[in-house]
Amino acid sequence: MKIARPSVLSLILCLSPAALADDAPIGALLERMEAAVLAGDSAAYLECVDRSHPEWAREQINWAADLAGHTPEAFDMALTGEPAGEDGPAGKVGGLKIRWTLPGGREHSVEFAARFTPGEGGWLFAGEAWTELASTDGQNIVLYLDDGLENTALQVIEAMPEIRGHVDEGFGATLDHPQVIKLYTDMGHLQESIYLSYTDPLGGWNEPGEAIKIMASERMGARQMRTLLAHEYGHVATFTYSPDASNNIPWWAAEGAAELAAEKFAGRRGREAVNEVVRAWANAGRLADWADMADFRETPSSLHGHVYTQGHQFLGYLSERFGRESRNLWLRRLAEGAGVEKATSEAFGLAFDQLDREWRASLEAGPDEADEN
Ligand SMILES: [Zn+2]
Known part of the structure; x- marks a missing residue:
């Protein structure tokens, strides 16, 4: 959607002739991005993006990949003020408002301070103009936009070594690069950063090669932040098993593993509560079929709670029955694309059907049943 932009006109008039010769104005970049998005042309869109930061590059590649299947019928990017800064590598920072409408949907919009950097063919979009806080060893990097999140960012930096130590040990994982964590205060902004068609409510997000993204606030409790x-980071750990882990691990197993990773930090919401809920589902005949929760995009929203809770309880059952090593072998084989049947027989020496039956039986006649009253 193209609209007249008086602010762009004044920007052109303010630039020196040398700058004009070197760089097309940012408004021209935004128009090229709009055209690419409206054409569902992910390659053309990515040409407009500064991809020098690996996490941001991966996030934008995934963002753009969604355009083909969910091409918006309206998409507009507009500066909300004149960008400040220089023509140097740090680029310019200016308010950016993005508005879009998907076919049959309502209009959405987000607004944030954005960075634009000079590229060979003109300005490039470098995403949010984050404030960065890095740990002394450089292994954890927190990015945030809101000045009020300074203390929260510091708490994240302080919490990460313990979290990474616990999760890496549990899953036998090692990360070969610093972990980037982006803090969002607006859920619409976090959703937009995933892709335009993403609308499920969420507290956090991670995909292979992307930053960890979490919803944060100044008032957020330490326990909630650590659990998130x-x-x-549990996802990050299982994604180290294979470059295709995210596509290969059934969704319920990925979320079950991530919930298990967070269990130690969740306090009262830990394993006991999960066992109670899943036993109640078993007794009411309300357990979900695993096959119905395998694919993130195909799983009905009525089963989203089961993905996390039933998956968590099942992963805990596997860990207790077969031990951590076998459970991790099972996850690794899933990540590598072995499929549930093969991974289960290799790791546990059972057919998955048989394992499922034995797990269900453990819920109905569990030794803790008497404790429920
Ligand atoms: Zn998750």
Whole structure:
């Protein structure tokens, strides 16, 4: 959607002739991005993006990949003020408002301070103009926009070593690069950063190669923050098993593993509460079929709670029955694309059907049943 932009006109008039010769104005970049998005052309869109930061590059590649299947019928990017800064590598920072409408949907919009950097063919979009806080060893990097989140960012930096130590040990994982964590205060902004068609409510997000993203606030409790971070870092750990882990691990197993990773930090919401809920589902005949929760995009929203809670309880059952090593072998084989049947027979020496039956029986006649009253 193209609209007249008086602010762009004044920007052009303010630039020196040398700058004009070197760089097309930012408004021209935004128009190229709009055209690419409206054409569902992910390659053309990515040409407009500064991809020098690996996490941001991966996030934008995934963002753009969604355009083909969910091409918006309206998409507009507009500066909300004149960008400040220089023509140097740090680029310019200016308010950016993005508005879009998907076919049959309502209009959405987000607004944030954005960075634009000079590229060979003109300005490039470098995403949010984050404030960065890094740990002394450089292994954890927190990015945030809101000045009020300074203390929260510091708490994240302080919490990460313990979380990473616990989760890495549990899953036998090692990360070969610093972990980037982005803090969002607006859920619509976090959703937009995933892709335009993403609308499920969420507290955190991670995909292979992307930053960990969490919803944060100044008032957020330490336990809530650690649980969120540990869940997302649990995904990071299982994604180290294979480059295709995210596509290969059934969704319920990925979320079950992430919930298990966070269990230690969740306090009262830990394993006991999960066992109670899943036993109640078993007794009411309300357990979900695993196959119905395998694919993130195909799972009905009525089963989203089961994905996390039933998956968590099942992963805990596997750990207790077969031990951590076998459970991790099972997850690793899933990540590598072995499929549930093969991974289960290799790791546990059972057919998955048989394992499922034995797990269900453990819920109905569990030794803790008497404790429920
Ligand atoms: Zn998750």
